[in-house]
Amino acid sequence: MTNSLPRRTLLQSTAALAALPTAASAATGPVIKLRLLETSDLHSFDENYDYFRDTPDNTVGLTKAATLIRAARAQAQNTLLFDNGDTIQGNPLADYMALPGNMPPGHIHPTIRAMNTLNYDAATIGNHEFNYGLPFLTAALSGANFPFCTANIHNADGSPWLPPTLILNRTFTAQDGTTHALKIGVIGFTPPQITNWDKAHLTGHITTSDIVDAAQKHIPTLRPQVDLLIALSHSGISTAPRRGFDENASYYLAQIPGIDAIFTGHSHRVFPGPDYAGYEGLDATRGTLNNIPATMPGFWGSDIGIIDLTLTQQNGKWLVADFTCSTQPISQRDDHTVTSLATNDPQVDSAVTPDHQQTLAWIREPIGHLTQPLNSYFALIGTDASLALVNAAQTWYATPLLPPTTLPILSAAAPFKEGYQSPDNYVDLSAGTIAIKNVADLYMYPNTVCALQVTGAQLQNWLEHSAEIFNQIDPQNPAPQPLLNRHVPSYIFDVISGITYQIDITQPARFGAHGKFNANANRITNLRYQGTPITPDQQFIVITNNYRADSGNIVQNPNAVLLRAPDQTRDIIVRYILAQKTITVATPPVWSFAPIGAPVTVTFESSPAAARYLLQNPQITSQGDAGDGYTQFSLSLS
DSSP states (O other): OOOOOOHHHHTOOOOOOOOOOOGGGGOOSOEEEEEEEEEOOOTTOOSSEETTTTEEOTTOOHHHHHHHHHHHHHTOSSEEEEEOSOOSOSSHHHHHHHSTTSSOTTOOOHHHHHHHTTTOSEEOOOGGGGTTOHHHHHHHHHTOSSOBOOSSEEETTSSBSSOSEEEEEEEEEOTTSOEEEEEEEEEEEOOTTHHHHTHHHHTTTEEEOOHHHHHHHHHHHHGGGOSEEEEEEOSOOOOSOOOSSOSSOHHHHTTSTTOOEEEEOSSOOEESSGGGTTOTTEETTTTEETTEEEEEEOSTTSEEEEEEEEEEEETTEEEEEEEEEEEEESEEEETTEEEEOSOOOHHHHHHHHHHHHHHHHHHTOEEEEESSOEEOTTTTTSOOHHHHHHHHHHHHHHGGGSOSOOSOEEEEEOOSOBSSSOTTOBOEEOSEEEEHHHHHHHOOSOOEEEEEEEEHHHHHHHHHHHGGGBOOOOTTOOSOEEOBOTTSOGGGOOEEETSEEEEOTTSOOSBOGGGOBOTTOOOEEEEEETTEEOOTTOEEEEEEEHHHHHSSSSOOOGGGEEEEEEEEHHHHHHHHHHHHSEEOOOOOOOEEEOOOSSOEEEEEEEOGGGGGGGGGOTTEEEEEEEETTEEEEEEEEO
């Protein structure tokens, strides 16, 4: 799980700038034009298909990106292609392949098989690669016909888990027709938090080190051996002060001498682009981190990254004399219309068709019956039935597995599909038959179930983290005010069932971007259990997922984790529905906005389909088209 912005922002392409006059203009020796291409965060979206809605989707798919890659290669004499991680997890096809027996020895993972058709030069590992365990990951990587590297993942004995660096021997053609053999150095990096996020899989097997520290260790040895050094950083871009073991470390990585180009990822954003305008040390137009060329190409195959380098030879060494950075999208969204900018690639389609068809048959298997529709259109403004179903399933499953206790048992779940990727990205289940694909829609990630023992004070802090998603609202402002901070992803917003509370959005957030913390801020008010105010030292058990249990954001004491179940949350939702057969979701009030004391109107965006449910929410009014396929709604508070 990672920070994300709206899909409409992600798919804004940044055209390559014309090369600025530099020393290259006056170069008298050979000049090499080298094009570097990147994919990142494919998450097994090999086909242009949304498995959650069971329908084609031209905004995603390696099959579309592959067409752009082949075209970009045809336009350049010299090219290299890299992948930046998070390749084999992320959708029902990936989950289906990870089921026992679905990828037997010798069978190549479909995403790897698709990538093999494109002849990648090298790749690094993303954090989600570890979600299915080391044996599955090892089997998947073994099918690749291109090498992987990562410099900050180690075996338990300290030895490298994968090669930390690679040297690629390539021959390029200069502008004058001469050929030159160059050594291309590649170094890879992965968020060091994997040992927390996938603790159950990695403890005793894998350790990690800080990204920048690993770069400082390996680059001085690699640089003298190569003509060009490329960093594959499965890490986002943040200018927050460096604290060590940072998740988003690409900005500080770019300060390490010796790197010629950086490919970034993990954050599911686009760079260069307006998402990063105004950051110190970044050029969001030209595409540089501390003057080093860089790209980040969205997610799910939405874009490819392109860095065009001009190399000149001086004193026997090849130098980057000039560059341009850009991203190229596979589609363009104009309000409610999506225009595909790339056709499907026949080789990719052919490589994954059998697994795609098997996945479709699997996700369509019926498991139960819903008595009412479930959707997440208004998940961020009040009680949401889709989250209530997840919390009910978690409580049903985990309670019998806990040690005997008299402590209150609560459950936490967040809305994963709440429109941050596109106006189609919401849960929307009709009454009637529910199938496995609907469970994948309800819960996107292969998290496992955990239980934490927390105090009332920790519970309050947990909810203050969730409340970060809201902007601070001015009660004296009569004009409509935007409710949501779109730099905060919806998966941060845990709703904890079994208690009641209010959120005072006129107060500042306790937690903010880049690790900001305001100890005096309190948005959570009227926090109660069974109608009685919760005290700071009161004890609770909260059913949650392994990411919450191991992130360190809630509790730092490992003894507070009372349960580490082996089962994924999606699997227990399936079991719950199979056991109940007919599902009527109870939605007792959990949270609401605290009274403001004055008439205030806030606005938010949701899917146009949300308008069907306005009669159930009289305080919500449609304000019409918000652009990029969204509708703007207003909510009256007082």
